Amino acid sequence: MADVKDKLLAVAYxxxxxxxxxxxxxxxxxxxxGVTMPTLYHHFGSRDGLVAAVHAVALEKFMAKKRALTPTDDPVADLRTGCExxxxxxxxxxxxxxxxMARGIEQPSIFEPSYALMRHRLERCARAGALRVPIERAAEHVWAVVQGLALSIVASPSGAPPSRATSAGALDAVFQAIADQL
Known part of the structure; x- marks a missing residue:
């Protein structure tokens, strides 16, 4: 049975x-x-259940990459790498x-693990004496800039995502505002 559920999730993703x-x-x-509708409904209950499960898979893929980053002696660089x-x-x-992002508007709690990891990295920066602003303000700045860049990548009015230079410039600006380089 798990194989069928995994197959449905893989196809949906x-x-x-x-x-x-x-x-x-x-x-x-x-x-x-290659399954019937009752099989899908047995595993997920509804289309919304399937979509929620696919979003969970997507978030796990995203978080696995973020968690895999090995911390270095430079917490500011580690934070920047996480944003990149x-x-x-x-x-x-x-x-x-x-x-x-659409699901996050309806259910912001789906981003809690990502926010917590970013905040943990900011706390490392604070412990190293590298933050110019309180952690909460730094978290607001970093979250807003990265989310704004993400939105501009997926929904740019021009039809083209921002250039790497634009993204790098936005990250440079937020890091200059919140942190001293170690």
Missing amino acids: RVLESEGPAALTTRRVCEEA HVLEFVQAHPSVTAAL
Whole structure:
């Protein structure tokens, strides 16, 4: 049974990633997985259950990469690397990111693990004496800039995501505002 559920999730994730949330229908997932609708509903209860499970898979893929970063002796550089990894994920998975951002508007708690990891990295910066502002303010600044850049990658009015130089410049600005380089 777990194999069928895993297959449904894999198909749903692939559809979401390649074609976006509008293409993620229960009919499409069942056809591509080679199962019937009752099988999908048995495992997920509804389309919303399937979508929530796919979002959980996407968040876990995202968080696994963030957690895999090995801390160095420079907590500011580690924080910056974490921010850059977020933007790399967004660039590589724009449809998944757009779906996660939309869900995050409805259910902000899905971002708590990511926020907690960012905050942990900021606390390391504070312990090293590298923050110019209180942790809460630094967290607000970093979160806002990275989320803004992510949104501009997936939903730019010009149709083109910001250049690497633009993203780097925005990160430079926030890091100059919150931290002293070690």
